[in-house]
Amino acid sequence: MFSAVVFDLDNTLLDRSAAFRAYLNNKVDDHDLVDAAIQKDDNGYTTREDFFAWFAPQIGEEPKTCQAEFLSTFPSFFKPNEDRLTLVRKVAESYPIACLTNGGSRTQRGKLTASGFDLVFGDHVYVSEEVGAWKPDRRVFDAVIEGSGFDPTKTIYIGDNFQHDIQGAMNAGWQACWVSLGRERHADDHFTIETIEGLWELL
Ligand SMILES: [Mg+2]
Numbered sequence: 001m002f003s004a005v006v007f008d009l010d011n012t013l014l015d016r017s018a019a020f021r022a023y024l025n026n027k028v029d030d031h032d033l034v035d036a037a038i039q040k041d042d043n044g045y046t047t048r049e050d051f052f053a054w055f056a057p058q059i060g061e062e063p064k065t066c067q068a069e070f071l072s073t074f075p076s077f078f079k080p081n082e083d084r085l086t087l088v089r090k091v092a093e094s095y096p097i098a099c100l101t102n103g104g105s106r107t108q109r110g111k112l113t114a115s116g117f118d119l120v121f122g123d124h125v126y127v128s129e130e131v132g133a134w135k136p137d138r139r140v141f142d143a144v145i146e147g148s149g150f151d152p153t154k155t156i157y158i159g160d161n162f163q164h165d166i167q168g169a170m171n172a173g174w175q176a177c178w179v180s181l182g183r184e185r186h187a188d189d190h191f192t193i194e195t196i197e198g199l200w201e202l203l
Pocket residue numbers: 008009010011012159160161
């Protein structure tokens with residue numbers, strides 16, 4: 001069925017939503033502002049510039065300073081999850097693995113280190129800022145194939161964002177598995193699991 005497994009990072013292996021909420025709660029007491037900021041952030045898909053231009057003035061900070069502080073502190077809100085580390089280590093016993101993540105190099109590498117996944121993936125990490133292309137652009141998927149030597153038709157990509165992860169991977173000729181997180185969508189050209197723990201049954 002497949003011979004290599006590539007993972008998305010945020011909200012697939014790591015609970016970015018929980019980490020972002022923790023960052024906000026650490027920063028402000030106003031629950032309405034925390035909720036509004038979570039909306040504005042759109043799971044990280046709003047650019048950091050746009051987000052901090054909106055958020056910083058509301059807490060009396062300067063956007064650039066606030067963003068710089070976020071970039072250096074956000075990774076510390078990610079903690080190792082032993083069950084998920086075990087899951088990916090287990091997958092790695094049977095398949096070559098890699099991680100492909102959209103985002104800035106410093107933040108994504110910081111999250112990998114804070115969560116312990118840096119040791120699980122080793123050198124097999126592809127960050128879009130480093131590659132110079134962002135999912136769903138197929139160039140970033142092609143860069144993984146080039147770097148790893150995987151056969152794209154036998155590589156499965158596992159991610160939570162339908163457009164960026166699932167459509168992006170399939171457009172690059174990969175197989176795909178959508179981590180639905182309870183959302184619904186009906187299609188039979190890809191696998192669906194509700195959370196990453198569902199991977200146990202798929203592999
Ligand atoms: Mg994701």
